[in-house]
Amino acid sequence: AQSVTQLDSQVPVFEEAPVELRCNYSSSVSVYLFWYVQYPNQGLQLLLKYLSGSTLVESINGFEAEFNKSQTSFHLRKPSVHISDTAEYFCAVRAFSGGYNKLIFGAGTRLAVHP
Amino acid sequence: DGGITQSPKYLFRKEGQNVTLSCEQNLNHDAMYWYRQDPGQGLRLIYYSQIVNDFQKGDIAEGYSVSREKKESFPLTVTSAQKNPTAFYLCASRPGTGLEAFFGQGTRLTVV
Secondary structure, eight states: OOEEEESOSEEEEETTOOEEEOEEEEOSSOOOEEEEEEOTTSOEEEEEEEOSSOSEEEOTTSOEEEEETTTTEEEEEESSOOGGGOEEEEEEEEEEETTEEEEEEOOOEEEEEEO | OOOEEEEOSEEEEOTTOOEEEEEEEOSOOSEEEEEEEETTTEEEEEEEESSTTOOEEOTTOTTEEEOOSBTTBOOEEEOTTOSOOOEEEEEEEEOTTOOOOEEOOOEEEEEO
């Protein structure tokens, strides 16, 4: 069965510092991976996705993630964070079984950016 | 504007009462999902539906029920059998050929 592990429940960081949010997955089939961001009391917004092709994917607001098949990882990085990046981040993998398609989420990582 | 609408945003109910959470989408998406979110546990799948009149149990379906009579609507009923219903509930949809899900703004249910 597919699963997702986010290794850090909370990541505190100072503004303008780099950050890495870690995600490992297990999947025995073709891998499709996603990072979502959630601001307080809101739904989830797609940040970036890996479907195929280049293993490095980027978002419009400076985040990037690299698909590493040998390490079964999809870590999210940003070279310089802003206060506005404070949010909860979820890694997800597509699961496909019995003819049904669904997303399996990790437990989330709360990113707190301090001035 | 196209999107997913969950209503209400906040909901309070007395213990023992059934309550129905609304989820409507005008994106013409085939698949719809209900997730429950609790602090430190991420999102757990309650029910999902690939097409109209078809739905499947997710990982934590006990104490919940759904219907999918129309493509745009996927209401979730939290029954009195659900032992710990207080949570943040998220509805999502996905186009038939797409891989990513789109989320509503959520409903925070508090049972007292």
